[in-house]
Amino acid sequence: MTKKILFNAFDMNCVGHIQQGLWAHPRDQSRRYAELAYWTDYARRLEAGLFDGIFLADVVGVNDVYGASNAAALRGAVQVPVNDPMLLVPAMAAVTKHLAFGITANLTYETPFLFARRMSTLDHLTGGRIGWNIVTGYLDSAAKAIGLHAQAAHDDRYDLADEYMEVVYRLWEGSWEDDAVVNDATRHLYADPAKVHKIRHEGPQYNIDAIHLCEPSPQRSPVLYQAGSSTRGRQFAATHAECVFVNGQKIEGVKSIIDDIRARAVDYGRLPDDIKVFMGATIVTGRTDKEAQEKFEDYRAYVSSEAALVHAAGSMGIDFAKYDLDEPIETGKSAAIVSNIEAMNRSAGPQWTRRKLLEQMVLGSRQPPMVGAADKIADELATWSAEAGVDGFNLSRTVVPECFDDIIELVIPILQERGLYKTSYDDGPLRQKLFGAPRLPERHIGGRHRLARMA
Template sequence: MSKPIRFNAFEMNCVAHQSPGLWRHPRDRSRDYKRLDYWIDLSRTLERGLFDGLFLADVLGVYDVFGGGPEAALRHGTQIPVNDPLLLVPAMAAATRHLGFGVTVNLSFEPPYGFARRMSTLDHLTEGRIGWNIVTGYLDSAAKAAGRARQTAHDDRYAVAEDYMAAVYKLWEGSWADDAVLADAAAGVFADPAGVRRIEHRGPHFQIDALHLSEPSPQRTPVLYQAGTSPAGRDFAARHAECIFMSGPSRKVIAPRVAAIRAAAARLGRPPDAILMFSLLTVIVAATDEEAQARHDEYRAYADHEGALTLMSGWTGIDFSKLDPDAVVQHVENDAGRSALENITRADPDRVWTVRQVAEHVSIGGIGPVVVGSPGTVADELERWVDETGIDGFNLAFAVRPETFRDVADHLVPELQRRGRYRTSYAEGTLREKLFGRSARLPGEHAGAAYRWARPAL
């Protein structure tokens, strides 16, 4: 039986996410990012399309590498202004029943104690449909905003992340017993004090001595997403991630990354299929190939190449404003996001990229590929990606919002369903249960399960 194909919508609480310039398109609603009705309408469209979830990106700094300052990012709206993604979730959860929500929160700037409570709160309010995209930050501007001279070195960020994960696992999994909440009105006892214990964490980067403030939520630990595919990121993902978001320009690039992560997970005693892999992709689909191509050409007229290079400069730490448009892009080691530059310079030995070509490529869909065509044409390509790389699905970026997602729900999903490659209904339960068909809790072989507390029976 062929593997089913999964979709997440890749969004951000800002104007220009992965396709800078398209906010100017007359059908685009990006300027409504500040309005709850936009997000509520989007969540209902995604649930109609049976998406697994809405994956909300975030960034705490400004893309100020291009030109040495924030002017280009501000001028082109490249991920600034940007609002908090977590505050959108309760309204969307109230408007839907099944859609999951993966929210990006940067652990480099979030003390674990308060963060653990916010995620437990969201898990309660969504009835178990919340996930956390674990990121460690890559912008010096974010570090400076937090009072630091610069960002932590790339691999050192993952050492900090390991300590952070231990702290939040202890809070989510080990502070409250499963049966601590009695809610016994007759006896006047809400929670059994013997079922709640103080967490003491003395790590190299974080120290906690406290009770977790929230009672156990449906999943306790949110579904864990992670996007790092550098060597340090792969090791971290193999230990902690349940879903991995990766990006690359071709199937040839993605396939070995998938295999490497699954092999690393197996070495840690996790089943190779314990991690769902989602690859970045942008779909432009219409009733016919000709209509889809016309729509793509129309979108291209609004693409913003300087805005694209502003994003790429932030992702890579390289100031593309200083390079000739026809210069060949070379790999440089630094402490920004390494995978983005590797996608351009190292991933495909058969292609040489100039700055101009990078700008053209990134201007719609970021560093992921763009698939254009009729439902049949697009479905053929998506099946090839899944079958040849071992991924489980796609994080679908938008070109024009919400038109891109509406077209996927209306045109592409029915075609994939006809082929037996896409669900026809949601499973019941929490996000973890829907994704994996198992318990709402972390599986026993997951690193976080080691922090569970089962108090001795009386």
């Protein structure tokens, strides 16, 4: 059977997400982000186009590394103001049946007990269409916002995350037995207390003695997403992630990352196919190359170079405002997103400058866009899938909604004709659609907590 390509719309509950400055385009609707109708219309549009899901990024700090100030971020709407992504999901779920929702939540600043309840609630309300993008944060401003002096070191955050995952797995998988809910009104018996178990955990970061507050949801644990490509991030992904996000540089480099993560997963007793890989992509397309190029030049006129540098500075932990245009940039040891610095070193060389960085930010981000007629875009997507082992794409918005309308109207039909994209949705929860079963497999570290409960 030919592998089908998966599509997520990649967005954020804010004005400016990845492609900095494009919110100012006269046809862009992202300034309506605080309107519920904007998101429900968005969800309907994506489901009508057979998108697999909408993936919502999030940050809980402000990009204030550039110039040691939040002023440029506020001027350019660089992921600020930003609203809570979770609160959008029930409304979008109510107007769709199949569209899935990936939610970014920073475990560093979330108590596992309450977070586990929120995710179970969303899994219930969506009928099993929820996923969690596990992040540990990268902004000192977020740490300071909750009373810390600075965030923990990069690898230390992953150590904390491993313990956090153990706690939420035990709550989701180990507290309620599958048949704990009796729901017998004649006997006034809703749940059998003998089949609801306290979770007890004592660790370096967390202590818990409680039952999970929610009865088992369709998936129990949400589908687990993770985006770290650093050495420590790959180890975490191989242990926990079901869906991994990577950013495209060269095919060989992306394939190397994917192969490494899947090989590590096998070392943890998993199968290579237990992990789906989504690559970040930006698409500008049309019926002809000329139409696509004209659209690209139109979009490019609205790019904000300052805003692009603000976002890059926050994600890399480097204040680019300190450097002249052609002055070599010293990366040093960053506590931000290590894999972003590694990717920049690969693409621009170890001695890169603001000029080199800006040359890559043609649409306001470090993600090089795919520009061309729909058939050429389909060719490129198919090549990434076949040669790099990519399962799907996180398609970041440019000018919404037309960027997704173009993909739905022009690109998806070509992929369908080639047998590379579904023509209808399968039924069942998100994990069922991705992996063939609604619950974590027993070989997954989270599934083992279910086994421990059953023992």
